[in-house]
Amino acid sequence: MSKQKAPLIYISKRKDLPWYGAWGIRGGAIILALVVCAVVTTLLTGENPLGVYAKMLEGAFGTPRKIWVLLQNTAILLCVSLALTPAFRMRFWNIGGEGQILVGGLAAAACMILLGDKLPNALLICVMTVASIAAGALWGFIPAVCKAKWNTNETLFTLMMNYVAIQLVAFFVIVWEVPKGAGKIGIINQSTESGWLPQLFGQKYLLNIIIVAILTVLVYIYLNYTKHGYEISVVGESERTARYVGIKVDRVIIRTMILSGALCGVAGLLLVGGTDHTITTTVADGRGFTAVMVAWLAKFNPPAMIFASFLLAFLDRGAGEISTAFGLNHSFSDILTGLILFFIIGSEFFISYRISFRKHASSALPAAQPPLINPSEKNGKEE
Amino acid sequence: MDHKTAAVKMRDITKSFGSVLANDRVWxxxxRGEILALLGENGSGKTTLMNMLAGIYFPDAGQIFIDGREVVIRSPKDAFDHGIGMIHQHFKLVDVLTAAENIVLGLKExxxxxxxxxxxxxxxxxKAYGFEVDPWQKVYTMSVSQKQTVEIIKVLYRGADILILDEPTAVLxxxxxxxxxxxxxxxxxDGKAIVIITHKLNEVEELSDRVAILRNGQFVGDMPTKMTNTGEMTNMLVGHPVTLxxxxxxxxNPKPRIEVKNLTVRSIDGIIKLDNVSFTARSGEILGIAGISGSGQKExxxxxxxxxxTETGSICYIHDDGHHEEILGKDPLSIAEMGVTLSFVPEDRLGMGLVGSMGISDNMMLRSYRRGHxxxxDRKAPAELARKVVNTLAVSTPNLDIPVRKLSGGNVQKVLVGREISSTPTVLLTAYAVRGLDINSSYEIYALLTAQKMRGAxxxxxxEDLDVLLQLSDRILVLCGGKVSGIIDGPGAKKRDVGLMMTHLGGGNTDE
Known part of the structure; x- marks a missing residue:
């Protein structure tokens, strides 16, 4: 029999890490990510990586306007992540955020176009709000009912609802296109600004940011301190437990998805009524999917989502800047974003597990002679 | 010293999971030619120790010698190469294949x-060992005991001569x-080395030649079974003298409380699970339900x-004033709204009775969170109850917020039973209330159930343990294949009779 060795590495579950240990690992992961990105950058483009990082920071924070845009992007992404969180806590994989935002935005746009000159502005905004929330809620309600009644696969269902929403928006863009044949709607009510959400202190994005900040607090309270939030957690962990204590699982699924869709509808309202003042099929810009990542990164915890969505919005803005500044293909910035996310997500593994390497001393020694005492003797000595 | 050569010597074996030290320098x-009973309470590290022999886990430290030579067992395949085979508590068979197919599965011949x-x-x-199994029978048509036989043959077929069985009798x-x-x-x-992991002392006495005892991950001692007795073993297990x-x-004052009439239940696949079952459960009485697992107890x-x-039948709750009320077809919430305090300790503790990722306080809230308009x-009352349960039932936990799935089986069960009893139930249903619990905790649970009975529940x-069922129950209902095989009085009931009734309707006698 050949000499055998202990496994080179083996993985064991960690003791609970103190918070600073976890954040140390995460910080280390980011530093490592930046180093790897620097190497990749130098190898692929020949640019000085420090210059590239400087440009990233500049792209995100360079001017007050850029900072506002960064905050706005963070806010909308956070809003969508908050929307998905109740569903995710229930283990209902709502990946239909994109569609729910779109129909919310479409409802807002429809109100602006059809009622723009018929209602006073304040009333119009109220109608828009109700319409967006209702539309988003409907887009959440449909897959929830099918899940609750016939146990359909919610992942596929919500995904498909995205395409329905995109086609719906595409259809209405043609119906309402300005001018005819342009294939787009353009800025709605540019002259009257009716249905535009008000600007606070002259800042275009401030209202959105404040609304999302309030929503963050509300969602946090809802999930952690209310009976509804408790039911969501129980259903998410085990439907059998929920039934056992008399929770009506169907009702919780439907109620929670209405909430989830409604919050996405709010994101649609903020995008269309607050910033873009138009609707296109790309108004959601993939946020319905990016938010899935934010929610997971933050482990469905609203305060942590603030950081996660800020990080993703920052990476997006910074990466966009370097592609233009260095004349690089846009894919290059995606590579950097991907690398950084890879390290951040990967670091979670090292927070839960410890990797041990073979101890050289024990395996290098020749097989020791078996000790010449038997267990009972050993025991006798101990006691 | 060793008059026989040790087939396996484990020396200073240490294994930890996170902060838990499962095995601490175990010897x-x-x-060969000996049956060793490995005895220990829950969480004492028996299964962990054997899993390291079987290549499921790798020890943090220590040495393993097989026939005097040091070996390193990195995988179940390594274990097989050394002739070690383990039969786990949960069988690992492919249901749609035959016994023979399962036995050769994964072998590279x-x-x-x-x-x-x-x-x-x-x-x-x-033929050599006295098994009864048909190699051409499909596994899904087999009873639990037949499946276990297939698992044992599977291991023997691979040439194992050191066999480890993890609580083999729990399901038989x-x-x-x-x-x-x-x-x-x-x-x-035939000269094989056999280890059975168990915590049933009567089996140890009946079967084993030698017994080794672990406590809290440490080796306490070993001795020939003939030289010891139940009392001594229990004291070594628990670490202090106990009376069992x-x-x-x-x-x-027993009065009818639940009346079940002609109850028939089919599973989703249309298989009859309960067939025309009728009985009455009385207040102030423990009604034991015996039966092979899967005879309809859960349903x-x-x-x-x-x-x-359910398909047909009726289940009536009889109020104190003698008024009957149907509870069949009502969900748990409506039953509670009728003013019936029905507590249920289900078999699946973490999948049904508790939420594994929540702490003890939050789990206490499951029954009470609706209170208040x-x-x-309200988190204060559940936290209060959690503290009370932890103190009165001696639940060992670092705090009230640690996810209950991180607690050991016995502590999980105490949390569940504690919560269910706290509502002063008039009906208390328990399924395998002591499954996986060590001796001490089991007897605590029996005492709790008897206290509930004396309260009038x-x-x-x-x-599943007939000895306990016979000692605890005032009456015993025996189920066999979904039918009532008989209802007998607890005092004076014979284990043999109940065993026969479990396998044959009416026990093959004419007393039904």
């Missing part, structure tokens, strides 16, 4: 697969247990608890 010898030759070899093994009837023991003795006489007895006080309890769709939950106790 153990296993000899040269040439084409010849199932006839396999069956031939299986039959030879069966007394008759099946006897058969298994015969087979194990045959294998021992179940008190069965006379029922107080019976879940039907009463309002969780099981506000939108917000109608206790329905589904159990």
């Amino acid at each position: 153990l010898n296993i000899y 040269p040439g084409r697969l010849n199932l006839k030759a396999v069956a031939e070899r299986v039959n030879r093994l069966c 009837t007394p008759q099946e247990t006897d058969k298994l023991f015969t087979v194990l003795r045959n294998m021992r006489d 007895s179940i008190d069965r006080p006379e029922p107080v 019976l309890l879940e039907s009463i608890a309002g969780l099981q769709p 506000g939108f917000f939950t 109608a206790v329905i106790y589904v159990g």
Whole structure:
């Protein structure tokens, strides 16, 4: 029999890490990510990586306007992540955020176009709000009912609802296109600004940011301190437990998805009524999917989502800047974003597990002679 | 010293999971031609220790010698190469394949697969040791005991001569247990080394030649079984002297509480699970339910608890004033709204009774979170209850917020039972309330159930340990294949009779 060795590495579950240990690992992961990105950058483009990082920071924070845009992007992404969180806590994989935002935005746009000159502005905004929330809620309600009644696969269902929403928006863009044949709607009510959400202190994005900040607090309270939030957690962990204590699982699924869709509808309202003042099929810009990542990164915890969505919005803005500044293909910035996310997500593994390497001393020694005492003797000595 | 050579010597074996030290410098010898009972309470590290022999885990430190030579076991395949085979508590068989197919599954034998030759070899093994198994039978048509036999043959077929069985009798009837023991003795006489992990002391005495005891991950001692007795073993297990007895006080003023009539239940696949079951459970009495696992116990309890769709029949709750009220077809919430305090300790603790990722306080809230009219939950009362349960039942936990799934089985069960009893139930349903619990905790639970009975609750106790069932219950209902095989009085009932009734309707006698 050949000499055998202990496994080179083996993985064991960690003791609970103190918070600073976890954040140390995460910080280390980011530093490592930046180093790897620097190497990749130098190898692929020949640019000085420090210059590239400087440009990233500049792209995100360079001017007050850029900072506002960064905050706005963070806010909308956070809003969508908050929307998905109740569903995710229930283990209902709502990946239909994109569609729910779109129909919310479409409802807002429809109100602006059809009622723009018929209602006073304040009333119009109220109608828009109700319409967006209702539309988003409907887009959440449909897959929830099918899940609750016939146990359909919610992942596929919500995904498909995205395409329905995109086609719906595409259809209405043609119906309402300005001018005819342009294939787009353009800025709605540019002259009257009716249905535009008000600007606070002259800042275009401030209202959105404040609304999302309030929503963050509300969602946090809802999930952690209310009976509804408790039911969501129980259903998410085990439907059998929920039934056992008399929770009506169907009702919780439907109620929670209405909430989830409604919050996405709010994101649609903020995008269309607050910033873009138009609707296109790309108004959601993939946020319905990016938010899935934010929610997971933050482990469905609203305060942590603030950081996660800020990080993703920052990476997006910074990466966009370097592609233009260095004349690089846009894919290059995606590579950097991907690398950084890879390290951040990967670091979670090292927070839960410890990797041990073979101890050289024990395996290098020749097989020791078996000790010449038997267990009972050993025991006798101990006691 | 060693008059026989040790087949396996484990030296200073240490293994930790996170902050839990599962095995702490354990020494153990296993000899050929001997049945070793490895005894220990829950969480004492028996299974972990054996899993390291079987290549499931890798020790943090320590040495393993097989026939005097140091070996490193990195995988189950390494273990097989050294002739070590383990039969786990949960069988690992493919249901749609036959016994023979399962036995050769994963074996890399040269040439084409010849199932006839396999069956031939299986039959030879069966004859040699006294197994009864048909190599061509599909696994999904087999009873639990047959599946276990297939698992054992699978290991023997691979040439194992060191066999480890993890709580093999937990799922067997007394008759099946006897058969298994015969087979194990045959294998021992053939010179194989056999280890059984158990916490049933009577089995240790009946079967084993030597007993080794672990406590809190440490080796306490080993001795020939003949030289010891139940009392000594228990004291070594627990670490201090204990008395084990179940008190069965006379029922107080028993009155009909739950009346089940002609209850029939089908599973989703249309299989009859309960067939025309009728009985009455009385207040102030423990009604034991005996039966081979899967004879309809789960469906019976879940039907009463309002969780099981039923086909026909009725279940009436009889109020103190003699007024009957139907509870069949109502969900748990509506039953509670009727003013019936029905508590249920289900078999699946973490999948049904508790939420594994929540702490003890939050789990206490499961029953009470609806209280109060506000939108917000009250967390003070559940935290108070959690503290009370932890103190009165001696739940060992670092705090009230640690996810309950991180607690050991016994502590999880105490949390669940504690919560269910706290509502002063009039009906208490328990399924396998002590499954996986160590001796001490089990007796604590028996005492709790008896206390509930004396309080006037109608206790329905589904159990698997017949000895306990016979000592604890005032009456015993025996289920056999979904039918009531008989209802007998607890005092004076014979284990043999109940065992027969579990396998044959009416026990094959004419007393039904």
